[in-house]
Amino acid sequence: MTHVVEPENRPSRVVLDADDMSRALTRLAHEVVERTHGASHLTLMGIPTRGADLAVRLAAKIESIQGTPVPVGALDVTMYRDDLRLRPARALLPTVVPPEGIEGRLVVLVDDVLYSGRTIRSALDALSELGRPQAVQLAVLVDRGHRELPIRADYVGKNLPTSKTEQVKVQVIERDGIDQVTIEQSS
Amino acid sequence: MKHLLSAGELTREEAITILDTATQLAAATTQGVGKLPPLRGRTIVNLFYEDSTRTRISFEAAAKRLSADVINFSAKGSSVSKGESLKDTALTLEAMGADAVIIRHNASGAPHRLAHSGWISGGVVNAGDGTHEHPTQALLDAYTLRQHLKDNSGDLKGAKVAIVGDVLHSRVARSNVLLLTTLGAEVRLVAPPTLLPIGVETWGAQVSYNIDESIADVDAVMMLRVQRERMSAAFFPTAHEYSYRYGLNVARMNTMQDHAIVMHPGPMNRGMEISADVADSSRSVIVEQVANGVSVRMAVLYLLLGGTEGV
Numbered sequence: 001m002t003h004v005v006e007p008e009n010r011p012s013r014v015v016l017d018a019d020d021m022s023r024a025l026t027r028l029a030h031e032v033v034e035r036t037h038g039a040s041h042l043t044l045m046g047i048p049t050r051g052a053d054l055a056v057r058l059a060a061k062i063e064s065i066q067g068t069p070v071p072v073g074a075l076d077v078t079m080y081r082d083d084l085r086l087r088p089a090r091a092l093l094p095t096v097v098p099p100e101g102i103e104g105r106l107v108v109l110v111d112d113v114l115y116s117g118r119t120i121r122s123a124l125d126a127l128s129e130l131g132r133p134q135a136v137q138l139a140v141l142v143d144r145g146h147r148e149l150p151i152r153a154d155y156v157g158k159n160l161p162t163s164k165t166e167q168v169k170v171q172v173i174e175r176d177g178i179d180q181v182t183i184e185q186s187s
Numbered sequence: 188m189k190h191l192l193s194a195g196e197l198t199r200e201e202a203i204t205i206l207d208t209a210t211q212l213a214a215a216t217t218q219g220v221g222k223l224p225p226l227r228g229r230t231i232v233n234l235f236y237e238d239s240t241r242t243r244i245s246f247e248a249a250a251k252r253l254s255a256d257v258i259n260f261s262a263k264g265s266s267v268s269k270g271e272s273l274k275d276t277a278l279t280l281e282a283m284g285a286d287a288v289i290i291r292h293n294a295s296g297a298p299h300r301l302a303h304s305g306w307i308s309g310g311v312v313n314a315g316d317g318t319h320e321h322p323t324q325a326l327l328d329a330y331t332l333r334q335h336l337k338d339n340s341g342d343l344k345g346a347k348v349a350i351v352g353d354v355l356h357s358r359v360a361r362s363n364v365l366l367l368t369t370l371g372a373e374v375r376l377v378a379p380p381t382l383l384p385i386g387v388e389t390w391g392a393q394v395s396y397n398i399d400e401s402i403a404d405v406d407a408v409m410m411l412r413v414q415r416e417r418m419s420a421a422f423f424p425t426a427h428e429y430s431y432r433y434g435l436n437v438a439r440m441n442t443m444q445d446h447a448i449v450m451h452p453g454p455m456n457r458g459m460e461i462s463a464d465v466a467d468s469s470r471s472v473i474v475e476q477v478a479n480g481v482s483v484r485m486a487v488l489y490l491l492l493g494g495t496e497g498v
Contacts, residue, residue, distance in 0.1 A: 076211065079223050079224055079225040079493070084225055084493060085494065087494050088494040088495055089490045089491070089492075089493040089494035091207070092211035092489075095214060097218050129220045130218060130219070130220065
């Protein structure tokens with residue numbers, strides 16, 4: 001008699017599939033349009049790598065709702081991190097400022113996962129080096145809690161209660177060939 | 188990466204990482220970010236035993252743009268002119284808490300000695316040692332070549348580069364041969380036999396005595412300065428003859444491919460290895476090389492000091 005061992009100990013489960021992700025982004029897009037009264041001075045800045053991919057998608061969705069293009073860029077925060085000295089030197093990722101710039105714009109930062117809030121703190125520093133936006137808001141696909149700084153998201157795709165021993169992994173089709181969010185027990 | 192002593196110790200991947208990092212840092216500068224924060228609180232010493240304008244200023248600008256504190260130390264007007272040894276100077280710098288020492292020295296191997304002697308605990312960057320190596324110059328040359336020939340990404344596979352002139356006294360030539368071949372380029376050294384070092388055939392570059400046969404099919408020509416201050420003997424009959432046989436003038440430049448660029452590490456002897464109209468022509472990227480030097484040195488300092496030690 002053979003006994004098939006189910007991989008029940010493999011600690012990974014899908015919390016958002018491709019359709020869920022798409023719906024969450026669509027809802028985020030509508031919320032951004034609503035809260036910004038038509039998104040006229042809106043600029044999206046995604047945090048590389050996956051935040052930047054999501055920002056491009058979110059911009060496309062907002063454009064399809066509003067009919068006007070939304071400037072979208074990327075903001076690398078590596079050099080502004082507070083844990084720079086705790087790890088070996090990290091590769092820098094591209095920062096792309098849209099031609100409209102960020103001066104006087106309503107900038108929405110876009111990231112995949114909001115956790116400690118330290119990335120967003122770095123992003124605020126990085127952003128202020130580029131100019132003075134009229135206001136800055138934050139959109140994230142997943143908020144998993146455990147904040148270490150007084151930072152909150154204005155737009156949340158999914159609130160995902162997690163334990164600190166778990167890892168939230170966001171995969172995007174542009175980079176990973178699949179759209180999904182999974183939770184894994186970190187070893 | 189703890190030290191940068193030789194262009195030859197860089198792997199292809201490490202070299203590309205440095206060039207890619209330089210690209211991002213250059214972009215930050217064009218976006219108007221005057222100062223970046225990663226080296227805040229770090230002290231970098233410019234230890235220069237030999238005259239230099241652009242390299243020292245370039246390193247200083249690079250360190251300051253990354254928010255490091257810079258101490259300039261030149262041998263002239265310091266205790267070195269009273270006879271202090273490299274060891275005692277190094278111990279002094281260590282006591283002052285230098286996180287990295289950028290050294291230029293007239294003795295080949297001085298940076299290696301400094302890095303491996305145990306005199307200092309920080310990183311060492313070779314900014315030119317004798318006739319040995321000048322790795323950051325090779326990196327900025329590779330960066331410039333990549334910008335013009337490879338759309339600013341990846342390696343230099345298939346690129347053909349002629350390095351022309353005083354190879355014997357040139358640390359720039361040696362570092363460039365090592366780095367450019369690591370990145371997949373084909374390098375050709377062009378010089379009179381008297382200005383080629385012994386053992387040049389083991390460098391992995393082609394060697395030619397004839398400039399006219401060597402530049403028609405290349406993507407870039409790199410002219411070397413004739414280093415008269417290092418010449419104790421007659422390596423060529425007259426400056427005029429050198430210029431006639433090995434100088435880059437407009438007639439020679441016109442035999443090059445249309446897209447090929449002209450490079451020079453500076454300082455130039457106009458009228459000697461390069462004519463003034465070539466140096467100022469639209470093919471000349473000599474000023475770009477200087478600008479790229481700051482970005483590349485920022486990348487080296489960031490990768491050396493921007494994280495914990497090691498890797």
